Amino acid sequence: MLAKDPIIQDIDARGWTNLLSLMDRATIDKILGEEPAPRREKTSLFIIYQGDRVLKAFHSKKGSILSGFRWDGPDALEELAQKENVDRLTVLSRGALGNIHEKFQSGIQIEEDYVRQLFHLLDAVREEMSSGLRFYPAPKIPAVGYELLKQMFNLFVPKNASIVFYIFDAESVWTSLIIGVSERDFDLLTSHDALIADGFTFTDWRTDYKRILEAVGRKFRPSGLAMFATLKSFAQIIRSDKPLSALSAAQEANEVILDPLPTLIKTLLGAGRLLGR
């Protein structure tokens, strides 16, 4: 899924920073002109134990609370969280990290796909989460394995093609990604800067997006999937409880253009909308 030597180049610095900022809730608030929701800092307790003995009890607000700390074992975490009045608990049996290392490092192959390699790590962590590494509340890790992920890749990701993603702020590119996919792997990551290097310019993205796709096709591979959106409409889709419906509305308002869109994905989006997603 990820090539051994993917080409990653001509990334526009501002665009990349903008893209990563979308992970921050405050950025979305700002784009939508909303007042940031007040956030309470969550409290946590970190415990390391060995046999019956607790070696460390570190409270995020109080520091060490080891002195006089009462420990009823790793199976009574909800009660412990209530007793210590914390939002989150991380409980580590001494040796658990070594177990994870051992399982991960003994299972991995140097020539394997990176995603497969990471699944070795994830599997090792998952396994230890039933014994020496506990969290409260328990994290929701999707029960997806590498094979299923690979099947989804094979089914949905266009091959020997480019995937194009642009967000515009007025007529400026706010962020952009051009991802190349070979028959087997993601093998290219670049941005609109690669087109600027060739002297490419545009005036109206709603009409010029086709020229962008042509330029991508000439320089890399033909586009198999592309999304062009305004910044505000994209933020609304991310924020929405029904993102597929929000996407549909944005398409109708010409705030989002999905073109080209593989038939299978088009069908799934339509089905999702019908189901009220």
Add this chain to the structure above:
Amino acid sequence: MTVEVIPGGLKVGEAKAPLVLGAMHYWRLDHHLWDNILEKVKGMGFNMIETYIPWSVHEKAPGRFDFGEEDPRKDIGSFLDLCAHKGVMALVRPGPHINSEITYFGYPERVLADPDCQSVSAQNTPVILPVPPRAFPVPSYASGKFYDEVATWFDAILPIIEKRKHPSGSVVAVQADNEMSLFFRANAYDHDYSPGAARLFCEFLEKRYGDIASLNRAYRSQYRDFSDAPMPRRFDARVKEDIPRYLDWAAYKEYYILYGLERITAMLRERGLSGIPVTHNYPEQLQRCPLNIAATERILDIQGFDMYPQRGQYELLKRGCLTAAAQSRLPFIPEFSSGCWLFSPPITFEDQRFTTLVAWMHGIKGISFYMLVERERWYGSPIARDGRIRQPNYDYYKKLNEIIKAHRLTALKRENDIILMNVRSYQYLDSASTLLEPLTTLFFRGFIGAVMECSEDPLGFEEPIPIAAEAWEKKWHKALRLAKYPFLIGDTEMSLDALTPYKVMIVPTFEFLGRAEQSKLAQFAERGGILAIGPKIPEYDETINLCTILKNKIEGEGESLENAPCATLYRLGKGKVVVFEALSDDEVEIKTTMDAVATLAGLKRHFPVLDPRVETSFHGDPGGDSGVLYVANPTNESRPASIELDGPRKFTDLWSGDIYEGKDSIEFEIEPYTVRMLEVR
């Protein structure tokens, strides 16, 4: 040497050159563009570049290499010749480790796949570095087979470099390996447990103790041979007498790194790269075991920490710079962010504008911008891969170079009367008493601190020393920041001669302290320095045997120190010792305490500023009254800078040209995350 390290830079032949340069990777650029890009590098005012030389890129098969015969982008010889032709000097970095976001960090896959070359974990597995685009097993720097492989690479590449060494060519320095740090996996019980590492551990113990009886006395053991002493795999000490073996284990991790550096350096020298400085770069902003820059200084000519800070990491960056300024003959940042790699929190141009000046403010005298030219897997540099100029970045570096040259920034001297010490013995215990084996990475540790990682068992001392030492160090930092006295960060590894110029040495001390460390502290005071220690006067050495070198010298009637209620003042030789039993958490009290120590030493502040969040640093012209005053606002809001003066002064902002004049004070508003550089007349 044809090229020498001098204060403020290099002496290349008869010419002095500031060590201000940046990175350009020849093999990642169209070779037709090298000339054009070098012109643009020069256009920014740089006359030196650095480049990695990647083993895996040049090796086609074992013993067979392409140096441009097939792919002209790999013609390193022509590239270095072109640099010489254009009057651009070069620092070359032939590895073997290069990272540079390249798959497998520049090692050939066949070498990494060879079990005889691999490092071994505490669980007896290969040690996998899970970096994209491929996780890989890291090599052992104690493996003879690994060094044999490195020799084949060096035998091929170094003759090409040697031929282009100054004065025959552009090469003025060479780097030994890269970010030597056990691949960032710094937990004492992670790796390397390979057979080669076991032999190296034996060698280390033998050098340290000389004979097995001495080791047995320290370890309270009955080993017949050094090889009987096991390599610890986790911290299991129950009483203080158990800790010597763990302290040794942490010290050995440093020995392992220094061994690797020495061996690579020797391989470079043996193959003709003598007469030019050898450099090294440690990873980002860390001054803790297993990295020991004061010890590295004895092996290499130039070394420092790579730093990729965001604006909000002012304190971390400042600490790194103050450490380098104290412990390096040429305080140098071998990689400083000029752009960023993809899989990292982004470092913006706004970050770079601020942090670059912070580095100069806190004592850095040489810097390499990584990267000046973008390349595959890197963005945000002043020059794009195809030679396009990123105008704001380009203009910034051009102006910076103009200022560095016009105002001789590398020749100015930052006055530092105080040195705050890292104590190696406590660093070793900190590193060894981890409860997170084998996880901690260097970067992770920057966030969690000893209080989250280290054992809380006091082991028979009054409190767990690593946690207490960290708390005391933080309090002293706070005291110095609030009281606004310039200071640097030293290490007990530094030589007594290097420490003697300071007027005040601050050292958190506890029940035990290494014998040599105790002796060094005592001699510092005997020579006339003010030594501030506490909360304990050490009574044991690193083998937890009685050792009262320091205590014996400061016995006698102490007296109180004005404005420092928990301090007792003693005389020692020509100097004084102040023992602090406690340090307050209160900002006013701790500032008063620092003032009391400074008054005792007769220290004065240089251009102090009223606002506690704004900082100043004066770099004076040796022998003159002028210089450059840096004023920093490391917060996210504008702040007033009201600077006290000791007489009529005129200040000119080196970037904006703004002029301020005053007799008692000057005032201006300083923008968020801004450093003003004011020429002082």
